[in-house]
Amino acid sequence: MRVRFMVANVFRVVAGVLSLAVLGYGARSCGSADFRQDAVLMGLFCILPLLSLPVFLLSFKWSRCSAALQWIFAVGYLAVYSMLDWRTCAELGYCRGVAWTVFETSKARPVEAYFAVAVFSLAALSLNGMRVARKGSDS
Secondary structure, three states: OHHHHHHHHHHHHHHHHHHHHHHHHHHHHHHOOOOOOOHHHHHHHHHHHHOHHHHHHHOOOOHHHHHHHHHHHHHHHHHHHHHHHHHHHHHHOOOOOHHHHHHHHHOOHHHHHHHHHHHHHHHHHHHHHHHHHHHHHHO
């Protein structure tokens, strides 16, 4: 039981560090963003990574809500990033299709990091949930 608790805390720390990295990437990309072509997409491209750390901090009070939001924002970030990649490859004429663009975008480090935050948050929640459920069943 102690090992599960310690592993859950390690997962939570990893999620926090990755969340901070995603936030840093978002801040850096916001500084060089060009909002002239599509302000809504670029706004989402900048805002979604910046929300990673505040949503992670939410996990100290509401871990289920935080894990769910991390997944929603990670999928949203992949969608927005893919749309921006599609726009670029369509202008330059090297697109192979929407699925290929989404697959290629999913291999970008910021997208991988965002999904890693979501995975580690869910893993920590699962381990903590198992601990709480077991403790409740013993009574």
